[in-house]
Amino acid sequence: MASRRTDSAPPPPAADPVAALDRIAYLLERDQAPTYRVKAFRTASAVVAGLDPDELRRRVERHTLGELKGIGPKTADVIEQAHAGGVPGYLADLEARPSPVPTDGAALLAAQRGDCHMHSDWSDGGSPIELMARTARDLGHEWVVLTDHSPRLTVARGLTAERLRAQLDVVAEIAAELAPFRLLTGIECDILDDGSLDQEPELLDRLDVVVASVHSKLRMDEPAMTRRLLAAVRNPRVNVLGHCTGRLIQGKQRPESAFDADAVFAACAESDTAVEINCRPERSDPPSRLLRRALAAGVFLSIDTDAHAPGQLDWQGYGCARAQACDVPADRVITTWPVRRLVAWTGASR
CATH class of the missing domain: 1.10.150 (DNA polymerase; domain 1)
Incomplete structure (x- = not known):
């Protein structure tokens, strides 16, 4: 294995x-x-x-x-x-120099087979798709999901439907070159104000993995944000809820969004939507207290780097350390799954 x-x-x-x-x-x-x-x-x-x-x-x-x-x-x-x-x-x-990435979660890190969230220079990443995929492979992954942004996030050069269709053709060519390593199709789709998704449903149905995240109006009042997230995680096209609180804890800091975490995590468990453990050091999202509540709710978890550059794909250890500290078992983490199990799981939800 x-x-x-x-x-x-x-x-x-x-x-x-x-x-x-x-x-x-x-x-x-x-x-x-x-x-x-x-x-x-x-x-x-x-x-x-x-x-x-x-x-x-x-x-x-x-x-x-x-x-x-x-x-x-x-x-x-x-x-x-x-x-x-x-x-x-x-x-x-x-x-x-010693790596800044913690080693506290070494056992969980060793179990990782893939990463459900990374970006390329098609949106706001800094490197080509092929370089990102080859780096993930060289790290020992069996698979990785390309999840560039959806169109509403113009500051990140989000992909219109036309550009996403073009990207799918490019991904197919690169995937064929890298086989048996699997480069999976995906998107980080904006959750709109009413909880709907920022991309054509037909296109979302073609993707292997859909990560849905909030990037706007993060200070929305708690009832409205709760309704927004509930609508998104209950959408059968959504597989992973990305960086759920939207917080930033380094640099230009940003507080957590307010929402009923227990209600949202219960909906994730019911809908088979994984909650992301975002590994970016400035996000570390969700915070540990919410991670424990998500685990108690019975959700699946996805330890994702949200990498925007090849070296950031090495950040999975940040998320593994936090997960291990919260006693997250490897079998609840979808990034430890073989690719056949992953795509069967995401396909079944649709």
């Missing part, structure tokens, strides 16, 4: 410039480094990947890499050191 790697995969790259730059970007993403810093290494990687090997060699020998748009002094040093066959000093320093 395959299981999730617990050694901060993907494994160290071969000593070549593209692999070194990608590994640095991955580690920076995992460690929550500023976006601009990550982008510098992702951009340099793309530039080097597009160079003819002879041109790369000449530029390394002449120290003219900095003349290329997208390569600065630090990335040029990494490229030159990797091209010479060594491990760049900057990469060695990053590898020597």
Whole structure:
């Protein structure tokens, strides 16, 4: 039986410039480094990947890499050191740092087979679909679900019905290339004010997994928010309730949305809708007191990274640590399931 790697995969790259730059970007993403810093290494990687090997060699020998748009002094040093066959000093320093991801939930993390919530550059993610999927595979997952945003979330370049249809064709091609690893189709669908879903029902029926989340009017009064969430989780097209309180506990903080948690979790249990344990450090949603109430209600849970970059796919340990502290058993977590069980479960609800 395959299981999730617990050694901060993907494994160290071969000593070549593209692999070194990608590994640095991955580690920076995992460690929550500023976006601009990550982008510098992702951009340099793309530039080097597009160079003819002879041109790369000449530029390394002449120290003219900095003349290329997208390569600065630090990335040029990494490229030159990797091209010479060594491990760049900057990469060695990053590898020597302990991972910030907690290990308290190691047993539950080892049981993870997939991730139901990640984003690509089709919406507000920073990397292509294929890179996100390959990273999930290299982490030891058997499957991952692509869940870019729905159209109402324009700030996140949410996918219109037309763009989602186009994405499904792209996903089919990538999935065929990555088999037997499974890249599943999905969406993070906005829950509208009345609890309806922000995408065409016919399209939602075509997807493997639908994550439904609230992204607007999070300060709605408690009765209205409760009705909104109840309508969503009772919708047979919804498989996972995403980051249910909407809170942010780092940076620009945001309080929890007010709703009748016991009523919503009971509806999730009745409707076979999983409650997400969102692994993003700034979300850590739901808080532990609500996680315990969800577990007591008999719901399924989904430990999801909500990753917007490859290195963030390594954040599942955050959610596993919180789940293990709340005594969540692995058999209640859908991300521990084999892919056949997962798609049979989501299909049965429709």
